[in-house]
Structures are given as structure tokens and as C-alpha cells.
Amino acid sequence: MTAVDPAPAPARPLNWWETATRWTQVTFTEDDPGRMDIGFWTDVMRRSRSNASCISAGGYMAFYPTQIPFHYRSTALGDSDPFGEMVEASRSLDMAVMARVDPHAIHADALAAHPEWAALDQDGNPVEHWAFPGIYVTCPFGTYNREFTTEVAREIVREYDVDAIFANRWQGHGISYSEAAKRSFFDATGLHLPRGPRDPDDPAWQAYPGWRRQQLSELVGLWDNAVKDLKPHVRFFPNLGSVAVQDLERALVEEHYPMLFIDRQGRHGNEAPWSAGRNGKRSRSVFRDRPVGLITSVGPEEPVHRWKDSVGSPAETQAWIVDGFAQGLLPWFTKFKGEVLDTRWVQPIVDAFGLHERVEDLLARTTIRADVAVLDPTRRMAAKAGAPLEVMYTDNDLHGHGVYQALLEAGLPFEFVNDQRITRAELDLFRVLVIANAELLSDADCTVIREWVRDGGSLVAAFETSLADAEGAPRSEFGLADVLGVRLRSRARGPVKNNYVALTGQHELHEPYAGAQRIIGGTRVVEVEAADGTQVPFRFVPDYPDLPMEEVYAREAPRDPAVVTREHAGGGRSVYLAFDIASLFWESLQPDHGQLLAGAVRWALRGDGRAQVSGPGMVDVAVHENDRESGVFLVNLTNPFTMRGAYREVIGTGPYAVSVTVPEGKQVDEVRLLISGADAPSTITDGRVEVVLDRIGQLEVVHVTWRDAGEDSE
Incomplete structure (x- = not known):
């Protein structure tokens, strides 16, 4: 190996993920080695107060000097190691580091040597990639994932100072009719893999989802154990889409995944801007005790048009991140291509992450609650x-x-x-x-x-x-x-x-x-x-x-x-x-x-509940509280493009009346606005704290601290 040889790293706590609250992801392209500026990325991570990174490492393409046969290296790699350099840059800022692998496709030489790695169609032919001819889709149920991807993950963990492996596009694309898949399905069900259009009355179609869930659950358990065997603090996190963690056995998730990630990188078309916050609510309804990160692209997200290496509306990107963390999701931004040809996304990320940093302590102390x-x-x-x-x-x-x-x-x-x-x-x-x-x-x-x-x-x-x-x-x-x-x-x-x-x-x-x-x-x-x-x-x-x-x-x-x-x-x-x-x-x-x-x-x-907000336009409201404080988050979604992306600017609106129920046995200690940093004049009416905000920009948080009734203020 000729990888960068970092100084021995101190042992990290098994719960390192508890402080990984703002994520920078860089997804490399083949021509990035020799073109990207590590100093630029170090500066972005510092300015955005990121404390965790996710960096492309391998799988379909390696961005480090791998020694594993048929682990395709970037043709631009030469003697360089951009993955290792980004790991060092992240560690210099005391960040957690996650290595990204993508096992969904292989090159022709790997197919020739290992035809069993490929997904097969119903006629037994290797499935060529739908977007890039000459490469082939892998079968998630055979030795490619179970052996090859496992060894890639273990090589990265052995050679680099990382905390986790993150697998993208690992679940397969459609039904694979490989010998491994056919044999496994028959052994488990006594049936042949389903063919033709989906038929809910066909026993094979009925059995397939449960079999697939069991196979994928075994696989991610195998991966997580494989990396923890090398370094106990390291975890393996598969990308599970939008709360698709339900597709895995619940007991396995509880054992292996202390945090989850939602890959909904932005809204498109007529999707509502509150969809970011909805992702947080959906996640909590499945696993209320797991922190969840919301992956956000700096470019536009469209179901048909693909502009992955692009920059979207800055206000749109910021609104998606802010609504996400107001509803309990950790901010994570992703940039496709390490070489940066357009820097207009940087300041919106810095601003949105800065807002998160300002309320992070409150978020850590409190729980989202609603009536x-x-x-x-x-x-x-x-x-x-x-x-x-x-x-x-x-x-x-x-x-x-x-x-x-x-x-x-x-x-x-x-x-x-x-x-x-x-x-x-x-x-x-x-x-x-x-x-x-x-x-x-x-x-x-x-x-x-x-x-x-x-x-x-x-x-x-x-x-x-x-x-x-x-x-x-x-x-x-x-x-x-x-x-x-x-x-x-x-x-x-x-x-x-x-x-x-x-x-x-x-x-x-x-x-x-x-x-x-x-x-x-x-x-x-x-x-x-x-x-x-x-x-x-x-x-x-x-x-x-x-x-x-x-x-x-x-x-x-x-x-x-x-x-x-x-x-x-x-x-x-x-x-x-x-x-x-x-x-x-x-x-x-x-x-x-x-x-x-x-x-x-x-x-x-029978009333307005623990909190109520009234005023012009549209605001998304979340209440974060504990026994001593309440934080009412108001995310301003008011915009001419609210119901049709993308936002062009943040438009301040107001006034807003915020009403919060005084908990039984409590009285108001202090009322402040966390974003503007000002005291908030308030009144008490019928057991409720009433606050009027003249105007808010992207976000405001009404923070009320309580003391026991009869207790003197300090």
C-alpha cells in the first residue's frame, strides 16, 4: 500500500456519532484526482463548522491506492490519494470521518473474471447499466456484496483513520435472476423467483419482499460486524433512502445502527417545501431514539432532468436544511465532484449550518413534542x-x-x-x-x-x-x-x-x-x-x-x-x-x-395545545422542550415559489403571535429570541405566554425557560 500514513490515532469512543451533527460530503468523479483543491475543502469544512465528513473511497471506483483485484482505480489516480488527503484534512479539524463506497456496478474486466458478481435478467444475461453502457449492475445477493464489498470496507478501515463506512446503492435494482439469488429464494420459499408484471396474487410475488428484507438484513449485519471486528468504534451504515429502514428487520437496526440517514436531497416540481421537515417526523415515527441526518444536495433535484454537478437556488438549499433541522434532522450537504467549478453554494451552506450551530445546544437538551x-x-x-x-x-x-x-x-x-x-x-x-x-x-x-x-x-x-x-x-x-x-x-x-x-x-x-x-x-x-x-x-x-x-x-x-x-x-x-x-x-x-x-x-x-403560531404566510412550527425550557421553532416558508420550487430569496414576514402553554407547576423565567439574540417582551394570559414577533427571516426560535412556581429568579 502507498496510502497516506497518518500518525497513530487515539482510540475514539464507541459513541462518536453523538457529536457528528453537521456533515460535509464530497462525491468524487474519475477526473477529480489532480484537479481538486484540498485546501478549498478544508476551508469549507472549517467555515461551515462541519464536525463530520463523508468522502468517496471505493466500490465501483477507488480513489485510494487499493490492493484488491478488480477494485477499479480512477484512471487519474496515479500516485495520488485524494481520499487519504481528505481524511487527513477532516482529522485536522477534529471531525468524524465516513468513507463512501458504491457497490452497484462493475467494469467489464471484473465481469469477465467474476460473472457471478453481475445481476442477470430473466434470460440469464448480465444487466448492463441503464445510464452508462459498458458497465454492469451487480447482484446484491451474491459474493460481490458478501465478499468483495466486505473486503473493500475492511481494507479502508485497516489503512485509514475512519469512523464508518457508508454504502450507496447497495440494495440492487430490480430482481436479479443470478444463480445465487435463485438458489437462495428457492431454499427459503420453495418457489422460483417471480417473473413478468407484478401480480399481488402470485405466491412468488407475495414471498419476494419478505425474502429480500431478510437477505438485506443479513448483509448489513455482516458488513457492520466485519468492520467492528477490526476497530470496535467503526460502524457500517447503508444508505436507506427515505426512511426505508423499515425494509430491514427492526431488531437488526436496533443492534447495528445508532444513527440513520435520509437520502432526500431536495424538493422538485410541485413538492411542498415542508417535505424536508416531514422526513424528520416520519423518521421519529419509526425510531424515536435514533438521530437522523438529512442529506441535502447543493444542486437542483429533479426526477427526470439530471444536473448533479450544478448549483441550485441558494435560498432553496438553505430552506431545505433549516426546515430539516427544525424538525429534528441533522444537516448534511453533499457536493458532486471534488473539483469546484461554481462556488455559489458555499455561503448558503455556511449560513444554514451556522443557524444550526446557534441552536445546537438547545436541540441536544430537548425533545420534539406535540399534542x-x-x-x-x-x-x-x-x-x-x-x-x-x-x-x-x-x-x-x-x-x-x-x-x-x-x-x-x-x-x-x-x-x-x-x-x-x-x-x-x-x-x-x-x-x-x-x-x-x-x-x-x-x-x-x-x-x-x-x-x-x-x-x-x-x-x-x-x-x-x-x-x-x-x-x-x-x-x-x-x-x-x-x-x-x-x-x-x-x-x-x-x-x-x-x-x-x-x-x-x-x-x-x-x-x-x-x-x-x-x-x-x-x-x-x-x-x-x-x-x-x-x-x-x-x-x-x-x-x-x-x-x-x-x-x-x-x-x-x-x-x-x-x-x-x-x-x-x-x-x-x-x-x-x-x-x-x-x-x-x-x-x-x-x-x-x-x-x-x-x-x-x-x-x-379543546384549544390550541402546547403552542400555537398565527400570522401571515406560511411557517413550519416545531416545539422542542424539556422540564425546564421550551423552544418554539418558526421556519419561514413564505415565498412566491412556496408551492413550486425553487425559492429565489428569503422573504422576511410578520408579525407573528406565538402562544405557549405554561406547564403545570411552572412560571416563566425568561423569554428570548435565539436567532436575533434579543429579549422577547411577553405577557401571560389565561395560563399562556404570549409573544409577538414583528418580523422573521429564515428562522426564529422563541426560547422560554421555566422555573418552579414560587421559585425566585436568579
Whole structure:
């Protein structure tokens, strides 16, 4: 080996990852050796206060003088060692170091020597790379990953002062029909690998996701043990995409992965800017005790167009990072290509990372808490649609998008409950559970929710929630009928036009609609009857034509329940909305729908909860707290490009009224604004701290410290 020979490194703690909170990633290209400026990267890491780095090392291409046969070296490498130099630069700044490997493809010489390394198509031919002809996709289930990639990882750990290995694109691309995969699948299931279009009724297709999960789980366990065997503090982290850690066995994740990473590098198209923070909520709903990093690209992210070696809008990049860490994700930026041809990304990274550094101590001391939780049902939605079970999350959950947007516009902080973890312990973290449309709920899920509501929890549910079991079999009645106070008359019908819901009786949910006798209804509606002991504040106006114009009027009085509310003996409340309100709000963004969703949550909550923010535009709110302090984070997402990327600038807005509940037995000690560094004048009204912010830029944090009632301030 001719690698850089660093001075012996002191033994590092096994929990080194606890202080790895701001990450710099550099992904090399083949021509980078000899072109990139190590001094530039050292300066970026210093200015951004990065305390951890992820540097390209090997796999598909080696950027160090590897000695492993068929470990392809960059043709520009020569006698250089850019990976080793970046490791030294990182260590000079006392940073943790992660080595990136990418095992998803091999070159032709490796294929000729080891044909068993390649993924095969259904005809037994090596799968050529879809984007770069002449190289070949690897099989994740054979000796390439189990032996070759393992030895690459061990070589890096032996020769360099690193803390971790990070594997990108390691899970395979489509089904590999290699001999190793066919043999393993048959031995485990007695079946042949599935062929043809995905068929959810085919036993082979049914068995494939579970077999794949088991194979991948064994593989990452093997890798982690292989590097820890050399140096106990070193860990192996596979890139798991957007919370796709659910694709691995939970016990294995708990044993091997003290921290996780989300590879959602930016938004694209009409994706909402709050998607960064949503990633944090989803992660916590799966593993509440694991720190999670959000990988952010300095360039634009588009599903079709590829401009990886580019620079995106600075304000867009900064907003993605800030919304991520406000919702509990550690900032990580990635730059493709070590040679830098455009430096416009540097200052936005420095600024965003600087904001994180200013609030890092508070983040470390506190936990994100909320009174409201939204059920995240996307895995079961994907399974019901016949998609592979390993596809955990899609961007097609319009119901979820709608309720997220409505609660964000209302200034209500909220968290997620994962639909695979509907347990009493999870629900007891919250006061209100919102189910925008989870048709698939098991009997056990319904029982947990029912008992939680009986003991004082509140439920807001809409549309087809609980009308099928966990496997998608239709029920003849709502699984939660007794909780919601409704009986099914007929399943969802539609699409319908000119559907309206009329205000009936007297109810708090009517408050936003002064002057209106009715508001817009849905496009798909469920016919229900309201049980005794409920209220019906909105009823459907029976359908009528939308043309000719002279015929567009109601023929009948309001009749069928559209919204049913109920007060429960244990102190909880429930609201059922019998139409596609959440998805329709996302599609059309009509304010009446958003106000009804938010109003239902407030009514179920019996107020505004632990924190509430009101003001112009759009802010994403998160509450970080412990027994002695509360930090209300306000991320300003107000922009002409809020609902269509990319931001061009940060536009300051205000004023904002922030209201925080005084905890029982506490009184206010001090109220400060952490970003502007100023004291915040406040008042106490009805047991709540009230603060008005005249204007905020990208971020502000209202920090309230508490002392015990009767305790003197220092």
C-alpha cells in the first residue's frame, strides 16, 4: 500500500456519532484526482463548522491506492490519494470521518473474471447499466456484496483513520435472476423467483419482499460486524433512502445502527417545501431514539432532468436544511465532484449550518413534542396498490399532503404515528390522532385506538378510514364505527360535482364560516348514519346538475351527515368527515377545506395545545422542550415559489403571535429570541405566554425557560 500514513490515532469512543451533527460530503468523479483543491475543502469544512465528513473511497471506483483485484482505480489516480488527503484534512479539524463506497456496478474486466458478481435478467444475461453502457449492475445477493464489498470496507478501515463506512446503492435494482439469488429464494420459499408484471396474487410475488428484507438484513449485519471486528468504534451504515429502514428487520437496526440517514436531497416540481421537515417526523415515527441526518444536495433535484454537478437556488438549499433541522434532522450537504467549478453554494451552506450551530445546544437538551399526531399510512397504501412492500413511501398520498398543509397553515405543531406502530405507548404521547384516510387498519389497530379514546384520547378521521382490514379485505362496517359514532350506509361514490355541505345546528366548527349557509363539499362521499349521542354540524346538500346553468340549484334540503362529532365519556372527542376533504384540499387548496380540517383538530384538542403560531404566510412550527425550557421553532416558508420550487430569496414576514402553554407547576423565567439574540417582551394570559414577533427571516426560535412556581429568579 502507498496510502497516506497518518500518525497513530487515539482510540475514539464507541459513541462518536453523538457529536457528528453537521456533515460535509464530497462525491468524487474519475477526473477529480489532480484537479481538486484540498485546501478549498478544508476551508469549507472549517467555515461551515462541519464536525463530520463523508468522502468517496471505493466500490465501483477507488480513489485510494487499493490492493484488491478488480477494485477499479480512477484512471487519474496515479500516485495520488485524494481520499487519504481528505481524511487527513477532516482529522485536522477534529471531525468524524465516513468513507463512501458504491457497490452497484462493475467494469467489464471484473465481469469477465467474476460473472457471478453481475445481476442477470430473466434470460440469464448480465444487466448492463441503464445510464452508462459498458458497465454492469451487480447482484446484491451474491459474493460481490458478501465478499468483495466486505473486503473493500475492511481494507479502508485497516489503512485509514475512519469512523464508518457508508454504502450507496447497495440494495440492487430490480430482481436479479443470478444463480445465487435463485438458489437462495428457492431454499427459503420453495418457489422460483417471480417473473413478468407484478401480480399481488402470485405466491412468488407475495414471498419476494419478505425474502429480500431478510437477505438485506443479513448483509448489513455482516458488513457492520466485519468492520467492528477490526476497530470496535467503526460502524457500517447503508444508505436507506427515505426512511426505508423499515425494509430491514427492526431488531437488526436496533443492534447495528445508532444513527440513520435520509437520502432526500431536495424538493422538485410541485413538492411542498415542508417535505424536508416531514422526513424528520416520519423518521421519529419509526425510531424515536435514533438521530437522523438529512442529506441535502447543493444542486437542483429533479426526477427526470439530471444536473448533479450544478448549483441550485441558494435560498432553496438553505430552506431545505433549516426546515430539516427544525424538525429534528441533522444537516448534511453533499457536493458532486471534488473539483469546484461554481462556488455559489458555499455561503448558503455556511449560513444554514451556522443557524444550526446557534441552536445546537438547545436541540441536544430537548425533545420534539406535540399534542397532535397524524397517522402515516403510506406503506399500506403502497401494498394495497400492488406496489412492492419495500417501497415504503411515495409522494402520491394526497390525503396526507392535504392534512399536513392544513395543520401547517393553522400554525399547529404535530408529529407522525407510523401505521406499523399503532401501539398504546405511541398514542399516549399525544392528545389527538388525525387519520386523513387510512382505509387499511387491522382489528388490533382499531382496538388500540378504541381503548385510547375510551381513556381520554381524541380522534379526527375522514373518508374511508377503517373500511378495510390490514390486508385490504373490505369490511361491511367501519372498524372504528363505535368510536366515530357512525354507521355505514353505502361505500364511497363519485366523482360527483356541485357537492356542498350545509351548516346545521350550532357548533364550534361553524366559527370560520360567518355569513355562509354552506361550503364546498367533496368529490367522493361516503353515505353514513349518525349514531345516538352525536352531533351533525354539517350535512350534505343532495347532488344536483352542474349544467345547464339554469339547472344549477338544490332541489332538496340538506340530509345525509357530512361531519359527525362526538363527546366521549372519558373526556376525549371524535370527528368524522364523510368525504375526501384532505386530498381535495391538497388538489384545490380551497381555504374552507383547510379551515374545517384545522377546526376539527382544534375542537378535538379543546384549544390550541402546547403552542400555537398565527400570522401571515406560511411557517413550519416545531416545539422542542424539556422540564425546564421550551423552544418554539418558526421556519419561514413564505415565498412566491412556496408551492413550486425553487425559492429565489428569503422573504422576511410578520408579525407573528406565538402562544405557549405554561406547564403545570411552572412560571416563566425568561423569554428570548435565539436567532436575533434579543429579549422577547411577553405577557401571560389565561395560563399562556404570549409573544409577538414583528418580523422573521429564515428562522426564529422563541426560547422560554421555566422555573418552579414560587421559585425566585436568579
